[in-house]
Amino acid sequence: MPTHMGYPGVYIEELPGTVRTIASVTTSVTAFVGHTRRGPLNQPVRITSFAEFERRFGGLTSRSAVGYAVHQFFGNGGAVAVVVRVARSGTGEEARVVLDSTEGHSACPVLEVRAKEPGVWGSGLRVVVDHDTAAPDSTFNLQVLDPRGGARESFTGLSMSPGHGRFAETVVNSASALVRVKALDEDRPDPSGTVSKPFAAELPDLGVELKVKIGDVEREFTLHEPDHDGDPPTDVTGLALLLERKLRALPDAPGKHAYAGAEVTAFGRRIQVVAGSTDPDDVVRFIGECANDLGLEASVNPPVFPLAGGRDGDPPGPRDLIGSESGRTGLQALRDVADVNLLSLPELAAYDSTESMVTVVSAAEQLCRQQRIFLLVDAPSAWGSVDAARAGIAAFDSVRDGHAALYFPQLQLTDPLTGRLRAFPPSGAIAGVIARTDGERGVWKAPAGTEARLSGVHSTTVALTDRENGLLNPLGVNCLRSFPVAGPLVWGARTLAGADDLSDEWKYVPVRRLALHIEESLYRGLRWVVFEPNGEQLWQQIRLNASSYLNDLFRLGAFKGGTPREAYFVKCDKDTTTAADIERGTVNVVVGFAPVKPAEFVIVKIQQIAEESALA
Template sequence: MALDYFAPGVYVEEVDRGSRPIEGVSMSVAGFIGFTEDVRGDAELFKPMMVTNWSQYLEYFSRPASDGFTDFDAYLPFAVQGWFQNGGGRCWVVSIGTKLPGSQPPSAEETATKVLTPGGKPSLSFNLQLPEGGSAPALPASSDSRILIQVTESTPKLEEDPDEDSVLPLDTGEFFTVSVQQGGQEVERYEHLTMNPEVDTAIADYAITALEESEYIQIADISQNGQPLSRRPANGYYEVAPPPYIAPPDRLPRDVQGMRDDREGLQGLFEIDEVAMVACPDLMRAYQEGLLDLDQVHGIMEMMLTLCENSFPGPAYRMAVLDLPPVKLGKNDNQAVPPQEQKPQHAAQWLRTFNRRSMFGALYYPWIQVANPRNGGRPLMVPPCGHMMGIWCRTDESRGVFKAPANETPRGVTGLAYETNMREQELLNPLGINCIRNFANYNRGIKVWGARTLVEPDNIQWRYISVRRLLSYIEKSIEIGTQWVVFEPNDMDLWERVKRTVSNFLERLWREGALFGGAPSEAFYVKCDGELNTHETMMMGRLYVEVGVCPVRPAEFVIFRISQWAPNQ
């Protein structure tokens, strides 16, 4: 606004007095942590990597031309695939390794990058040059340690000062160049190479002999009998990865937990603001393999719930989807059993042993059956967390975050580890264990038949997943959408603008069906006046706004009361 007017005229001034609309945040971004087949490209071990579809997952976490799954049946690939199959969109993936801790290190032949001829036959194999001693590194190698090999055309050697009578060597097409690249830069180059070990060095160099001097790679001749031209490697780019990182078993809990400052592991995942739901499916694989005992599993689950509950300085808005360990408590409390042997009473007994309640956690029973590509498509039981979070995302997109993510069909599921009936669910549902049931008798297939949080059973205010997520959605959206208020003059004009901004946002939610009430006044209220903002609070630079909402709750129990009726004659 102009401070002075000196000349007569018309002055137009722009004054910002209206409310600013609040845009709802996304609650449909997931975070996964577990084992992967490989870590390639821009992805790094222990670091969260954004993935938007299954093809991109394969690009970062699978070997070239692979299906993305592992030979030891890691659960993370199944969870991420289930996430995308069931409607999930963007997610973040943290790889904690490509081998189980304590595994036997693979041989150099197993880790070698094999280069084929244009006819598809073996030609050369490449490995990284290991440090003295020939053992794999104790700590995970960074993505910068990967080497890129480029094979291109070449020619035979030419004399520097050829005579007029010199005969040029015949270019038979067998010659090639190997370029060794790291970090986008060429670090070594070998020209005039051939697969002929008896070649005249005045014409060309035998590839194996020439690359013995390399400081970056090891080379081996794996070609079959034939002429040098038929054994020549095909042109192209070939990635040479370092030996896989194999952690000692006692390091696994630290790798899962990670470091907040280094943006690694679970704590690094929670540094990504958009992640609103997290899961660690391979916690169950580690437990089944005896790498973690039940107390260690409980400790990591506790950490997941604690991280979800602590989101200072903003409101807590993340939820952890836990998996039931396949265990029957008794004489062997720490011994895993096949998921098919875990009955509803065992699930209830485990939850009493875990004894951790939180409105920011959810639990599903039983494990689900999916097709295992590494075993000819035969069935495999996996934890349901990834498929369930995909259903959360699907429900958010189709109906809204206020709709309970239940009575939905999980895609990619061919069966259940245990088929729970209604009487058995009467045991689990009050405890907050959501059942996945097979309604084959009703021709309805498999349905998710529960939508409760792990809050204390008597805390009915936060009983449902949809209510918890709706309130988190409202809180986080208001927090981000009212940042413009900071440092504005704290007067009655600002109070009214804030009230209009928040009221417009809540009225939009009411019209979408997220809030209960026949009118906006019945669905919510926004209070920002002199009663809340006294002279003392204003002197301290504070502005208080009180918001109350009436969320819709799922019709979990539908009761029809039917009686005989005789009309008056």
């Protein structure tokens, strides 16, 4: 009722709706866990394209099965992936450089710069320092260059004083995607390149012959020629522009840009000369008495300070992949990610020991049960024949679970790095096919059949016949087949619990994944129920909300049955929630659905009809 009624008339009040929408969650966000060239260790990173994977994780490398799996995922229709970089403990190392300062008359280390992530990639980073700031006597600028990736970061007006508002450690570490810095002293680092002594108010004679050497290339020139250069500059800024023009006009070494790209900057009463190169050997040196008179021999440093010592971590072992739940490392890093539906561990296929592989699969299945994720297992690469697969599948008896599916054999694809055919674990491509199928048909459609084509695949490592497929399918092994015209296809849709001998209710991949999808959607969509009064009004709202959500799935074809009553039910009343439950603060909701199981065997019966007699 309106809070205040002051006059006779009609009052309008809007009431909140009683139906809360239960939204469907994602179905095909795939997590890839394992070794990559670069990237943050044990931190889930969401990406939406392989180009983003290249930027964040360094792209393909022959040592990383994860890189190829991600490439195949996006190539087969995948849209969103979560990548967790894992390395063997203690084997990776960040590239670093320590910058010195001579402002205190004796060189001392003042600033350590480290690559943000371990790996050889960090050894390609370059750091440039200059003092061209609003306060050139106390602050400095820092640039970080990544010549390989093309990234460039610039931080201006930095101070080495912890109390300053632009304290270098605080500013850089909060904003840089490439490096981390650590202040070792309160003196600021020396600038890059050659820095002059302070010029007096009146500039010295500039009509002098100068000798300059950049790297191994030495040149001579006249700093100021009245006939060609006009009036001489009268301030330090004009001198810097003149010197830069003269240096850039000098002939360069073949294929070099050291002279052509030289930069001369004026700050305060000084100038800084830097070669147009990211090669630390291209040091600018002015030679001779004239250079000394101009103060151009005061401080000589390389044009860039290179980071060095980066080491890629060794590929992770079983313990590294399993990780620590308390430390959120390895697989356990996924516990903090809200939307992950599929999990791929492509490195397991190369393990020499099936026992080690099963150990990781067991830990992964435990995580999948708790987080409502579906695991894609690659058959061991050692399974080079049908007989090997039939003999080896017994090792997986201890991990036969409805939250996982195993695919055999491996795929033959052209390696983008070498241009040659190579065998790859199939889970990345399978995840892409699943994502494509979910988008086109729905999570209830089996990701197999003539629509489940494996894009970019040349062939499989083992060519399977119908008879051989018939030996593996009853064991819960999903086969990958090549058919004329259709090409390579996914030709199986069973979980690891789908062996005929087990008679498990979660026999089929689409049934298990549909159940996970419904569970997660209801889990999130019914959070509003917590702390609501536990009575008939609440139960009615729950039934209405859940039924509305399930009816949407029914209309899309997710369930079998001709009517909603035949397809699903939602029960939440005094039969499911007793008086004792209410006393304990519990409300029980029972949801049932009739899944559409895939038509795994299609039987066509043909009968010849005898010609009827003329007398009939």
